[in-house]
Amino acid sequence: MRRWLSRRSTVAFLMCLPLIVLIGGLVIYPACYAIWLAMLNKHMTRFVGFSNFAFLLRRDTFRLVVFQSCLFAVSAVMAKALIGFVLAHLLHAIPGGRQRVWRGLLLVPWVVPLALSTLGWWWLFDPSYSAFNWLLARVGIAPVPWLGATGWARFCMILVNTWYGAPFFMIMYLAALKSVPEQLFEAASIDGAGFWAKLRFVTLPMMRNIISITVLFSLIVTFADFTIIRILTNGGPRDTTHIFATYAFEVGIASGDIPLGASVSLFMLPILAFASIFILRGVARRDRDMAAA
Amino acid sequence: MTMTVSRRQALAAAAGAAALPLVHIRTAGAAGKLAVGFWDHWVPVGNVVMKKLVDAWAAKNKVEVTIDFITTVGNKLQLTYAAESQARTGHDALAFVLWDVRNYQSSLAPVDDVVEPLIKQYGQINPVIEYLSKIDGHWSAIPSSSGTQYKPACARLSFFKQAGFDPEVVYPAKPVHTTESDGWTWQKMLELAPKAKQAGLPFGLGLGQTTDSVDFVGALFRSFGAELVNAKGDITVDSDEVKAAIEYMARLVPHLPSDIYSYDDASNNRALISGKSALIFNPPSAWAVAVRDNRPVGADCWTFPNPSGPKGRFVPSLPFFWGIWKFAKNQSAAKELLGWLCEREQVETLCNAVSGYDIPPFLSMADFEIWAKVEPPLGTVYNYPIRPWHNSVPSIAGYPAPPEIAVQMYNRATLTTMIGKLTQAGQSMKQVIAWAKDELEGFSR
């Protein structure tokens, strides 16, 4: 018995046990329960199989939600990745001491609790009191219905999400940049490589894994965002800014049809799973190549 | 209370064991503990007074009552009853708002024995309350005055006076019906809207997806006789009345601010308080904050009923309820407490505490003095409750559709979305009607 306990694999398993219990009990079990819930009727008295899902797919509003979620997630992640990448390079070029100050300032959006900073943004966009509109009025431009017109509202939600998430990308990329050995850059310079060439042949390949992982993580988190949309537009105007999480809340809690709300949320799983498998496979392949080389 | 109980006991004894539970008999179980979740009133004093009342009742009846005040901000209250109904544990009684009595009806204990005697005593109850909480002939929740509100017009006197329509004269702070009030129609409003916009005070009528927007459009539709779904459940969106109502809105919208489509429940408040709007449809919360933060505007406000249409004058009503869970451990005490809170004396005490914001569920109670006393300006909310001479009917968007369909119409903001599709997205009437039909068919599944 004692030998079994001191065996390496047993110790390892016991150390992993809290993690397994946590994931099994608080992620997998509730997810299965949610799947079962999604197959009940509105008053949760009958089992109806996939009828909730079929119903959703026939609704115009839901198809709009799918489109909007993808639009929001993809645009926001692309914007964040780009800005984070640029910022990481800019910061990397600055000497250490000063870099700390700039880094700190640029991290503020990530550090302020999202729900509260979104309230601040909302106040900046308010129809009657928008400080942005006040500035526009000073230069003679008519007030913009920031959250009242579909195009502007979508722009604002992407803007707020980018503002919030870019520091995270910046930090991850900065960390990755720091780990690229200087010699590679110097060697490339000696070979006469200019800025863009260095970027293409040294920086990007070295950082590809971290770029993939960060993009995937951000894609998942952005896709499932709830706070920003809920506070800024709550899906308006006319459901043109609803994404999965807010629509699920609206349909489930606000309208009292919890099984339908669960079905909406569950639609996210296949989409995200597909994206994850795709990206993680690329990462694993590169890891294998690097290990084999 | 004791007198009525003994009369009830006599009645129950006389009726015999086979009688329906139309009367509440005080049992030994009315002692013990009770946990109630009230709505967190936006006027803090309201909560203080509620607690005092409940504590007084608790002391007299030797029941240990714990109170929580739960806000509707962020749908907190809705989350709470969703949670408690799933977990089948929590408070004995909770505040419910709007359609949620129906949504959770299967988990709520019937309260005919509390509501029927109250109706016998105080007369007609707000028809919207009956529509929302009387299901299959049984009452599923007790009507609450705390939080129940109307959303009549709240307007700037200075603008309206110089535009030739003086609300102080048309709806004076006196029990008088004026002939001018018959002239307060949607047509009149359409005449005044462009003048307001020119004066830089466009009407703050939202077309968003929250209750303020949906409610005023609902009252408008009803006054045109426009029903998206009729009482039998047939989809009647493709009708002349609906088209007339939408066409009216299409003519009104150009005179409204451009961002009404993003209005939430507080946007019209802010439009009024900032002095940028001449009229909104709202309970007196906007006026109260204006008095605090922007007194010149606040002292210039007057509340009066909505305009009338071809089929009558309808005022949006947003009721609150108290529901007792089927799994509650002390239903008897809950019924006692909540029934007692519905009595005129308690309703008036609570109403006075919140400066008249709460509307009593019983139409006979529309004569409290508080509404005549509140100022500035004196009489500003005199016409906030529906007075007998207003010829107004309380209404809710979606009425008279079967409530299972109406709740979705209300929450999914079908009415305002239809108008937005026409006026902002530029779709044709045919497209809008077709879209609405598709939505309503989905709601009827």
Added chain:
Amino acid sequence: MSTAATAPSALPAHPRRVSSLARQRRWALWTSYGALSVFVVMFLVPPFYMLVTSLKTSAEISEQRVSPWIVGHPTLANFIDLITNANYESFFLNSVKVTLCVVVISMTISVFAAFALARMRFFGSSLLATGIFLTYLVPDSLLFIPFFRIIGELGLINNTWALVLIYPTFAVPFCTWIMIGYFSSIPKELDEAALIDGASWMQILFLVFIPVAMPGIIAATIFAFTVSWGQFLYPLAYLYSSDQMVLTVGIVSDLIRGDTFAWGKIMAGSLMAAAPPVVIYAFLMDYYIAGLTAGATKG
């Protein structure tokens, strides 16, 4: 190539190239500073506006007579009102309590699991290592519904301990992933040497790995702290009494009453709620970067 061609005439050309290179570097540096300033301004506009609003009275906010970007009559009343408000104090203490507990629990679970997954093999360990990342596929907007039942049955509705129970679900996977990356980068010779010296696995973990991996641990701790401190949906769903609420929902529930907003106080409360994470980041930022450097890139 250019170097070969200029090699013979290197001497006279050398000073010119050095100074042009220096000039190039200086120009690049100044452009960097310029671009960074632009970004800093854009990033800090909302917090600045929040600060400005928090220094105004309700009346001044509603009035709109002057620019909303400056304060006419600055006042600390909003801040003072909040600090002396008993509700706000309990929100703050609850946030601190929940966050500290969650960080401790999450780090404990993550460190042990990461150590086991990075160093030791057992049946299904590689599956678990990739699998933990996939727990993020189940979003909190889906989980909060089944959690009603679970938390209800545990009797934890309206109790901050409910949060301590469920917050680790989103902190642990990412922290574990960072720690696995970091632990993997520690050379195997270290633990082989310790094993030869007769150390047990626990001793290796505590005496060798944790000290060496401290930057990574700090990075993961900071991450867990930030996400726990700022959580909104879970406390919104499960807490309803003022004495149990945490800062994020407390501010929203207390200061937004019905359809009236106390903007000055909301902004003041938000800034004070943002203070602890900002302070922690200010002091531990270097560790965070160092931790991510090794952990993330090798992961």
